[in-house]
Amino acid sequence: MTFWADRPQTIAVIPDAFIFLTSGMNLALGLGYYYDPVSTHFLFSWFVGVIIGTLLSASLIQVLIKRYFVLLSSFLVVVAGILYTACPDDAIALLAARYINGIGTGLIIVPFIVHCSEISATPKRGFELGLEQLCTALGIFIQATYIALWNPENSFSPTRVHGIFCLGFGLGALGLAYLVIESPIFYIRHSNDAEALNSLTCLQLPTVLSDEKKLLLEEHKNYVLLNEYFDTGNSFLRGLAPLLRMTLYRAALAFSFSLPYNTQLYFATIMGLSGEGQWTSAVYTALRVLGVFTALSMVDMIGRKLIGLVGLLVMGGLGIGIAIIFAYISNWIHEDQMRLVCVLLMILQFFAGLYAPTTSVYLGEAFPLLMKPFFITFCICVECMVHIIVICTYTTDLHPMYVFNTFTYVFMFFCFLLFLFTIPETKFTTLNEAQERFRSWIQLKSW
Incomplete structure (x- = not known):
């Protein structure tokens, strides 16, 4: 057996990985990790761009x-990187860069x-889909770390550094686009079995035609036939139940890394650590990366459901502690309480990292083929709208912090109880089997 026979499937998404690195950096930039003062419009503009881009891609796909x-996408990322690098002090150019990078994402x-x-082997599908959140977390870590440790005496603009990173990652994605291997299902839907078989041959080592790959082609054709047996209307109805659950499941991701929590970490570091730099941000985001790594190592063995529920x-339990501490303004100047907040927020990010990849995995498995791009688009748009609403309504004051913190942990617990009984375990299932499991509301198995 060829060592890591499925590695062409991972190599095929490397260009996407570079783009998601810039996505993570821009996500962090909009959620508190900026150096110079910025407007609220600047903060939420990237999310508006993401919504525009997803709406375009849903029909073009x-x-x-x-x-x-x-x-x-990589071309747009490069353009945005050029704007960040060339015009680090021009508010209009930076706003345009935010929109352009968001559309690219x-x-x-x-x-x-x-x-x-569609291209991932069943035993590796969780790992491959989770790479989106891994690269996003790494981008967050890069942005948060260099901003937190930035030397104010440095005359070089931190926004220009952001642009150089985006430009480099965008050029990397552009140059590696040749690595992409097209989905066999795309070709089957366009009645091109020869190209579908060629894709299957390239997706698994050794890259030679075999009876096993011919059999896999038939399985993919059956998947397409079963899904196209239902018209668009029936596919829409069959996907409504999974859509409701996945909208909430993906929306919870927006609360795991948010402007309020990032602002609270900044405040707690200043008050609890006597302004000893913002090294906590580097640890905070590094723990998120560690959590994602941990999840990816287990998601195809232990399963998606148990990891996501944990x-x-x-996160809900830690959120209670954070909410209680910030609910009393006397705690805001208490060093020990603020140090405790720093610790709680760091631990929360590790478990947020555990949760994050399962959202991408389930989005890839939950929906009928005909409606899949549109339902995924809807879930991503809702996630972005949550960020926009929070950015536009949140202020660092007692009442807004109390409302956000309380709502967050209540929402986390509600989602936990809901998904405990309604989200299926889909490890080692084909896409058809995963879809069928999502159609049922009651799902008690957690491994």
Whole structure:
């Protein structure tokens, strides 16, 4: 047996990984990790761009191959990187860069989830889909770390550093677009069995035609036939129940890394550690990366459901502690209480990292083929809308902090109880089997 026979499937999404690195950096930039003062419009503009990009990609994915999405998205990331680098002090140019990078992210995220779920071998599908959140977390870590440790005496603009990173990652994605291997299901839906078989041959080592790959082609054709047996209306109805659950499941991700929590960490560091730098941000985001790594190492063995539920439960529990401390303004100047907040928020990020990859995995498995891009788009748009609403309504004051913190942990516990009984375990299932499991409301098995 060839060592790591499925590695072409991982290599095929490397260009996407570079784009998601810039997505993580821009996500962090909009959620508190900036150096110079910025407007509220600047903070939420990237999320508006993501919504625009996902809406465009949902319709284009039916007719364009994946490589075109990679090329277009990476080109937009490069343009945004140039604007960040060349005009670090121009508010209009930076706002345009935020929108452009957001559109680039939106254009790639839906095709990535659809494409990756279709090209991945069943035993590795969780790992491959989870790479989106791994690269996003790494981008967050890069942005948060260099901003937190920035020397104020440095005359070089931190925004220009952001642009250089985006430019480099965008050029990397653009140059590696040739690595993309198209989905066999895309070709089957366009009645091109020869190209579908060629894709299957390239996706698994050794890259030679075999009876096993011919059998796999038949399985993919059956998957397409079973899904196309239902028209668009029936597919819509069959996907409504999974859509409701996955909208909440993905929306919870927006609360795990948010402007209020990042602001509270900054405040707690100043008050609890006597302003000894912002090294806590580097540890905070590094723990998120560690959590994602941990989840990816287990998601195809232990399963998606148990990992996601543990992440939600612990985040909800830690959220109670954070909410109670900030509910009393006397604690805001108490060093020990603020140090405790720093610790709680850091631990929360590790479990947020555990939870994050399962959202991408389930998005790739939950929906009927005909409606899949549109339902994924809806879930991503809701996630972005949550961020926009929080950014536009939150202020660092007693009442807004109390409302946000209380709502967050209540929402986490509600989602935990809901998903404990309604989210299926989908490890080692084909896409058809995963879809059928999502159609049922009651799902008690957690491993």
